[in-house]
Amino acid sequence: MIPAIVVFIYLASVLYIGIFAFRRSKGSEKAEDYFLANRSLGPFVFLFSLFGTNMTAFAILGSSGHAFTNGIVTFGLMASSSGLVIPLTILLVGTRVWALGKKHGFMTPVQMFRDRWECSHIGTVIFAVQSVLLVPYIIIGIMGGGTTLNTISGGLVPYWFGGAIVALVVMGYVFFGGMRGTAWVNTFQTVLFLLFGTVAVIVIGTGMGGFRSAAQSMLASPALAPLLSRERISPLYFFSYTFIPLSAIAFPHILIFCLTARKMAQFKKTVIFYPLCILAIWLPCVFLGVMANRVTDVPQIKARQEARRVLATQGKAMAPAARDELREQAAGDDVILRLLERYAPLWLAGLLGAGIMAAVMASDSQILALSTMFTEDVFAFYGGKRRFGEAAQVHTGRLFIVLITMFAYAVALRAPETIFELAIQYAFSGYAALSPLLIAALFWKGSTKWGALASTVWVAAAVTAVAIFQQVVPAPAPGPPTLMWSLSGIEVLARTPGGTAVFGFMPVVPMVLVSALLMVVVSLITTKPKQSTLAKYFRFQNQ
Amino acid sequence: MKRILLVIAFVTLYGLHQDFWFWRTAHPLVFGFVPIGLFYHACFSVAASLLMWLLVTFAWPSHLEEEIEGHSSQEDSAH
Numbered sequence: 348m349i350p351a352i353v354v355f356i357y358l359a360s361v362l363y364i365g366i367f368a369f370r371r372s373k374g375s376e377k378a379e380d381y382f383l384a385n386r387s388l389g390p391f392v393f394l395f396s397l398f399g400t401n402m403t404a405f406a407i408l409g410s411s412g413h414a415f416t417n418g419i420v421t422f423g424l425m426a427s428s429s430g431l432v433i434p435l436t437i438l439l440v441g442t443r444v445w446a447l448g449k450k451h452g453f454m455t456p457v458q459m460f461r462d463r464w465e466c467s468h469i470g471t472v473i474f475a476v477q478s479v480l481l482v483p484y485i486i487i488g489i490m491g492g493g494t495t496l497n498t499i500s501g502g503l504v505p506y507w508f509g510g511a512i513v514a515l516v517v518m519g520y521v522f523f524g525g526m527r528g529t530a531w532v533n534t535f536q537t538v539l540f541l542l543f544g545t546v547a548v549i550v551i552g553t554g555m556g557g558f559r560s561a562a563q564s565m566l567a568s569p570a571l572a573p574l575l576s577r578e579r580i581s582p583l584y585f586f587s588y589t590f591i592p593l594s595a596i597a598f599p600h601i602l603i604f605c606l607t608a609r610k611m612a613q614f615k616k617t618v619i620f621y622p623l624c625i626l627a628i629w630l631p632c633v634f635l636g637v638m639a640n641r642v643t644d645v646p647q648i649k650a651r652q653e654a655r656r657v658l659a660t661q662g663k664a665m666a667p668a669a670r671d672e673l674r675e676q677a678a679g680d681d682v683i684l685r686l687l688e689r690y691a692p693l694w695l696a697g698l699l700g701a702g703i704m705a706a707v708m709a710s711d712s713q714i715l716a717l718s719t720m721f722t723e724d725v726f727a728f729y730g731g732k733r734r735f736g737e738a739a740q741v742h743t744g745r746l747f748i749v750l751i752t753m754f755a756y757a758v759a760l761r762a763p764e765t766i767f768e769l770a771i772q773y774a775f776s777g778y779a780a781l782s783p784l785l786i787a788a789l790f791w792k793g794s795t796k797w798g799a800l801a802s803t804v805w806v807a808a809a810v811t812a813v814a815i816f817q818q819v820v821p822a823p824a825p826g827p828p829t830l831m832w833s834l835s836g837i838e839v840l841a842r843t844p845g846g847t848a849v850f851g852f853m854p855v856v857p858m859v860l861v862s863a864l865l866m867v868v869v870s871l872i873t874t875k876p877k878q879s880t881l882a883k884y885f886r887f888q889n890q
Numbered sequence: 891m892k893r894i895l896l897v898i899a900f901v902t903l904y905g906l907h908q909d910f911w912f913w914r915t916a917h918p919l920v921f922g923f924v925p926i927g928l929f930y931h932a933c934f935s936v937a938a939s940l941l942m943w944l945l946v947t948f949a950w951p952s953h954l955e956e957e958i959e960g961h962s963s964q965e966d967s968a969h
Binding site for chain 2 (some may be wrong): 427575611619621630633
């Protein structure tokens with residue numbers, strides 16, 4: 348129970364930081380102050396809060412759980428490709444959005460799209476699709492919070508209660524502190540979980556008697572040796588994952604965060620240090636997730652391995668529902684927590700648990716972003732601000748924060764899939780496929796609102812189709828995928844144990860490519876915005 | 891020319907991410923316990939950071955900064 352108490356103290360601390368930030372901005376019920384911290388974040392807070400915003404439960408629990416099942420490939424799949432693609436997009440897109448926001452007063456991506464493409468209701472369609480795709484991300488945070496508190500307390504805090512506590516704390520400091528509170532909490536959390544990785548590796552490595560013998564014995568085991576290489580993953584699948592980090596800059600919470608920097612120079616440190624921050628958090632988590640396979644005296648980890656073994660040997664003969672149940676039992680989202688529980692002293696397990704909570708609670712920015720989008724893109728756009736005033740807009744934002752958190756919590760209680768799968772399949776793939784909108788808006792004069800609409804509708808349809816396909820066609824047992832459609836011997840569509848494959852790629856690849864193609868083709872045949880509008884966006888480029 | 895070299899550097903690094911040469915082996919174990927595939931991608935992350943430093947140094951969009959500073963000073967003088 349001691350670790351759980353430490354975590355509760357941590358939760359109280361972040362709540363205090365949020366309320367403290369609220370006091371600083373009290374009396375000024377200005378939307379720009381509440382939602383964007385008055386575009387005044389300094390370099391240190393900007394770097395750590397932007398990075399922390401992008402590191403969720405997925406970064407610690409999802410990565411170690413995925414590595415437990417799939418091996419070292421997890422790092423190359425998500426971390427190293429993100430370290431290359433995300434800072435590049437921040438440099439190219441983030442700085443430009445910051446400049447446009449500063450110049451024209453934009454607070455959300457949809458505001459910019461509406462102005463850039465001279466559209467109104469198409470902007471509302473983009474808002475709707477972005478919102479629906481962002482909710483799974485918030486759900487991940489609540490699921491992670493429930494899992495963490497449940498495990499750290501040794502089962503004393505039930506999953507539903509843990510999730511509720513996390514939801515309430517996040518809702519509390521976002522409600523009171525707005526962007527300033529969220530940014531400061533994120534900075535505090537990022538420092539915590541950057542320290543977490545190194546400390547966790549040292550403590551668990553010492554507890555396991557060093558990693559050398561663990562690595563050697565894994566190599567000697569035919570069942571575990573493949574986890575130390577990538578032989579179970581196809582190169583096409585691996586390549587597909589390099590499309591996923593395109594989602595980062597398209598996520599509204601990241602783009603909105605880009606608007607909070609006081610000066611553009613503050614992007615420099617963020618761009619340079621981003622790959623190193625990812626390395627610091629992902630490498631220890633992936634490595635520990637893999638090494639957890641050598642732990643023989645933790646019953647929960649043994650049970651997961653046993654479920655994996657049964658799935659691999661008897662899965663083909665099982666009914667789909669039984670297979671799904673077994674797959675859930677084999678998922679290792681909690682392995683890193685089990686390792687801490689087993690090897691760290693109680694007080695340290697508490698501190699490290701707080702580090703995990705820090706990552707888990709990164710859903711704060713998504714909640715705030717949704718609230719900003721709702722109040723700016725719907726409430727203010729359709730006349731609410733004009734009729735009821737700016738203070739009413741901020742109150743509406745706060746009400747929205749309460750409602751969206753309650754909704755996400757209700758879904759989190761029922762969500763059957765692992766944290767990793769949920770995030771990848773819906774939020775990440777969808778946002779990656781929305782990235783052509785952003786790039787076209789900022790870098791292509793010829794893009795039009797109809798091109799934007801075509802891309803957005805395609806993304807919504809593709810995400811829905813993947814979700815339906817995976818509901819209708821049950822996942823096969825580990826091994827070859829179930830082929831659904833082939834053309835002249837080429838596998839077009841297949842159901843894999845982890846999702847869907849299109850021409851051997853993950854769905855994100857065709858989703859991004861078709862989205863970009865639709866943007867280009869439809870824009871070429873439709874009317875461009877006025878020259879005066881284009882001048883607002885392209886005078887920067889000296890064109 | 892500088893920009894072309896930076897684009898080539900990015901494309902090369904993107905290509906190096908697909909390290910098929912370490913695909914099916916864990917050997918050598920760096921420091922006796924880190925599989926080579928994992929160590930390679932850790933080094934890749936450091937290389938990505940170096941590339942970002944090059945981009946920030948040689949391809950920083952300073953024209954955006956200048957435009958905004960000019961815009962801000964115009965606003966200040968109007969007030």
